[in-house]
Amino acid sequence: MGLLGFGGAAAEAAQVATHHTTVLLDHHAGACEAVARAAEKAAEEVAAIKMRLQVIRDAAREHHLTIAYATGTALPPPDLSSYSPADQQAILNTAIRRASNVCWPTPRPPMRIWPRRFDAPPGTCRASRSMPNSAMRHPQCRRCRRRTATLRRSSGGGIR
Numbered sequence: 573m574g575l576l577g578f579g580g581a582a583a584e585a586a587q588v589a590t591h592h593t594t595v596l597l598d599h600h601a602g603a604c605e606a607v608a609r610a611a612e613k614a615a616e617e618v619a620a621i622k623m624r625l626q627v628i629r630d631a632a633r634e635h636h637l638t639i640a641y642a643t644g645t646a647l648p649p650p651d652l653s654s655y656s657p658a659d660q661q662a663i664l665n666t667a668i669r670r671a672s673n674v675c676w677p678t679p680r681p682p683m684r685i686w687p688r689r690f691d692a693p694p695g696t697c698r699a700s701r702s703m704p705n706s707a708m709r710h711p712q713c714r715r716c717r718r719r720t721a722t723l724r725r726s727s728g729g730g731i732r
Contacts, residue, residue, distance in 0.1 A: 632646055636648070637649065646667045
């Protein structure tokens, strides 16, 4: 059984709407596939990091070291004095060598994302009294908006 073809403006509008919906769904499917690929890549990276961390922990345990997670350094065991002097020296030497492999990156402060509509980053706004037109350079910046408002009031609304 086939569908009957109808003509007219309503049929054309339905075909356009159907085509538009198909394009939207194809676009969303592509975006979903991209997100899925990114999630798979992130999962692989997390698995690789976990495996590297396990190797570091195993090496530290093998050499009688403990890892201070707060500082990210390899430390000798608390009962170091119970080992022979030769073993103590070997443990300390290993702790020094391994310390560079165990260090965790220090966290960075979060970056401030400057809202484009409200303010400009520091140092980009150069509005000044000697350059009245510079107030128009960054109309999204609070400093420039204040400067523009001051110039408008003082000149009777001459700057637009």
